[in-house]
Amino acid sequence: MRQRNGVRYRHAVALRLALAATAILALSVNPALATVMYTVTIDDPANLFPAYHAPIVSNVLAAGARWSQFLVGDATIDLQIGFSGIPTAEGSSVTTGFVRNNGTFNVFEQGAAAEVRTGMDPNGPSPDGVITIGKNYLVNNLAFDPHPAVRSDPIPAGRTDAVSIFIHEIGHILAINGFRDGFNGSLPGDYESTFDEQTTFDGSNFFFNGPRATALYGKPVPLTFGNYVHLGNADPRPGSDLIPDLMNGVQFNTDTRYDISLLDLDIFCDVGVPGTTCQGPVVPEPSTWLLFGSGLVGFLLLRSKLKHRR
Numbered sequence: 001m002r003q004r005n006g007v008r009y010r011h012a013v014a015l016r017l018a019l020a021a022t023a024i025l026a027l028s029v030n031p032a033l034a035t036v037m038y039t040v041t042i043d044d045p046a047n048l049f050p051a052y053h054a055p056i057v058s059n060v061l062a063a064g065a066r067w068s069q070f071l072v073g074d075a076t077i078d079l080q081i082g083f084s085g086i087p088t089a090e091g092s093s094v095t096t097g098f099v100r101n102n103g104t105f106n107v108f109e110q111g112a113a114a115e116v117r118t119g120m121d122p123n124g125p126s127p128d129g130v131i132t133i134g135k136n137y138l139v140n141n142l143a144f145d146p147h148p149a150v151r152s153d154p155i156p157a158g159r160t161d162a163v164s165i166f167i168h169e170i171g172h173i174l175a176i177n178g179f180r181d182g183f184n185g186s187l188p189g190d191y192e193s194t195f196d197e198q199t200t201f202d203g204s205n206f207f208f209n210g211p212r213a214t215a216l217y218g219k220p221v222p223l224t225f226g227n228y229v230h231l232g233n234a235d236p237r238p239g240s241d242l243i244p245d246l247m248n249g250v251q252f253n254t255d256t257r258y259d260i261s262l263l264d265l266d267i268f269c270d271v272g273v274p275g276t277t278c279q280g281p282v283v284p285e286p287s288t289w290l291l292f293g294s295g296l297v298g299f300l301l302l303r304s305k306l307k308h309r310r
């Protein structure tokens, strides 16, 4: 569900003054209480989906709060939600932040990550991240959680958990995105993302080589061929063990709650997003990288009924 061009400025719609007020309030928060907060704006000018607005906002905010349990920063990430004819959903930061020149490439982090890391919004009052939801997907596939912070209500049969989708998309908005060609790994110019910088293509497959993620997984982490800002592949390509991961690019099961994995968090650390899990030693924990919390339970109990590409 990536958008390859992370620097584009689509949906440069002016936000309400209320958002600016929110940002100003955020700056006055006691540093001891510093946290990453979110605002959500629905971009539905024709008012096509009024019944979905409130559930979308509550579910996106819960998804953001899940990441915030692990993020270290003082930022307000403004997310704009729109609709289009795409089959599922996609998400990306609206802009990027320059990190350094590594001698060959100018390296950019996701704009939302820049705000988490520096406390400064790289594009002012414009949205920091955009999530686009397919119209048919919204109406016919997604299930909005009535208690999205709790995540224990039954998921309607055959439906895809919206909170899971939004956690996944915010994973792209904050960290896991880039500019490479998904089939040959080439870069479009003299720039790359922090994720690209640690990604290699060996002629057949993509791998993420960040030190923490590699130590945790025990070897370079296989990325999805053709959609490399995701984890894992179907056999015979490498990484079928990563298909249950939140950030996998192979299948997203219905009737299943996904959650952030330790491997996802280590990738965040490797690309420079400050987090609570980034301080400890880099050690392999091969038995624990997979999933934890409700996502694990949900996955084990309610496994695969339907698959689709995201």
Ligand SMILES: [Ca+2]
Binding pocket: 023, 075, 076, 077, 078, 115, 121, 128
């Ligand atoms: Ca912001």
Ligand SMILES: [Ca+2]
Binding pocket: 078, 121, 122, 123, 124, 125, 126, 127, 128
């Ligand atoms: Ca902004």
Ligand SMILES: [Zn+2]
Binding pocket: 001, 002, 168, 172, 230, 310
């Ligand atoms: Zn995705």
